Amino acid sequence: MHRTVLRELMKKLLIAVCSAFLCALSMNFFLIPAKVYASGINGAAQLMTDVLRDYFHLSLSIGALVLLLNLPIALLGWFRVGKSFTFFSFVTVLFTSLFLSAIPVYPLSHDLLLNAIFGGIISAVGVGIALKYGISTGGLDIIAIYLTRKNRNASSGKYFLILNGIIIVVAGAVYEWQYALYTLISRFVNSYVIDMIHTKYQKLTVITVTEQADKLVSAIQDQFDRGATVIPSYGGFTKKKHYSVMIVISHYELYQMEQLIKRVDPNSFTDILETNKIIGVFHTEEQQRAVQAMKHGETSEKAKHALGDKDYHHFEQLFHAKAKNGGLSGRFPFQGE
Known part of the structure; x- marks a missing residue:
């Protein structure tokens, strides 16, 4: 049991480091040299650094500013969102800050479009693999979850859109509008690749065909507060009796749910469906x-x-x-x- 927990911990730490490295790589090799801005807190730190340098002649490391802006967010997440989620998110932020400071800013291309596209793709791979394993790159993810809880009718995507929209508009107003437009292209590519790796849907329906429905439902109720619907079924080929357990979860719970199902019944069959809308209690x-x-x-x-x-x-x-x-x-x- 302890070995399994330790293995899971090491896996998440490795994912956090890899995710941080990819995000820093995308910024220092593509986005920063082209004045194309990253999303969320990283993009805000990048824009603030440019404004402080160009208008106030103050030189500040982007890595240090990323860490500084995430400190109060980490405190909010620790007390209001969840300790495990916030811990791994902050580990990702910490390594992102270190990599941003350690990796030199070096333009691989002078083509703005190529920088916008490849910067968006590489950062999306980093964010996508983090989300896939139940952690995040920090910053806006934590704020969005907290605000969504305060306003239950709003989706977290709304808050991502607002902050990224502010970054794009300010970048266009302070500098040239072409940088804002290339940033918009980069954000589109970024969102598309994240959707391919993880999921763009806030809610997911998980249907698991198993012979151990009672154990699975008990484990779900112990780890989650989610209702489960158990449907008697049988194999079309084998004619063997099974149970189909249906449950709706948020996309942040997907990794935990996958691990729970594998642990309870490794031989089960699980189908994960995208859910557009829910009518009822969630x-x-x-x-x-x-x-x-x-x-x-x-x-x-x-x-x-x-x-x-x-x-x-x-x-x-x-x-x-x-x-x-x-x-x-x-x-x-x-x-x-």
């Missing part, structure tokens, strides 16, 4: 933590505030009834058995 990460706390007998005003009175009393009665009846047990029956 708990935020803050609400999930509140439900998990209640599940373990902890009650607080914070949980009541996160869930609302109606949901709070619903889960209070549900967990009380489960405790009284000894929890969920038994297997899921097929119709007619």
Whole structure:
């Protein structure tokens, strides 16, 4: 068990370092020499460095500024988003800052379009592999998750669009508009490649065909606060009876869900579908933590505030009834058995 946890930790650290290296490489070899701006906090740091140097004659390292801007965001993430997610995100930020300072700024091409495209592709590969393994490149990801929790009807993509839009407009107004337009091209390429590597959808539907539905649902309920629908099914070729477990998750939970399914039933078959819209209850990460706390007998005003009175009393009665009846047990029956 400890060896598995250690292996998972080392894998995430390696992914964080690789992601940071690719992001720094894209900036120092392509984006910075062409005055094409990266996305999020890295782009904001790049723009601030240019403005301070060109208008106020102040020289400041982009790497140092990236780290400085991410420090208050890391504190926000640690207390409001999640410690594990924030830790690995900050590790990525730390190595990005180091690589930005260590790798020399060297233009591989003087063609603005080539710099915009390849800078966008390389940084997208870094961001994409980080997201694929359940971590992020820090900065805006943490802010977007926090703001989305505060305003449950808004998507995190809205906040990415706002900050990147500000960077593009300021770059065009302060410098030449061609740099803003090339930045826009780079952001388009960046988003497209990230979508190919990870997913552009905020919500995903996971359908797992398994013979161990009871164990899988129990594990899901223990690690996530997500409802699962169990559908009796059978193999079209083998005619063997199975269960299809359907669950809707956020894209930040995808890696954890994949690992959980592999751990519970390595022989299961899983289909991951893109979900455009949900009508009904879908708990935020803050609400999930509140439900998990209640599940373990902890009650607080914070949980009541996160869930609302109606949901709070619903889960209070549900967990009380489960405790009284000894929890969920038994297997899921097929119709007619």
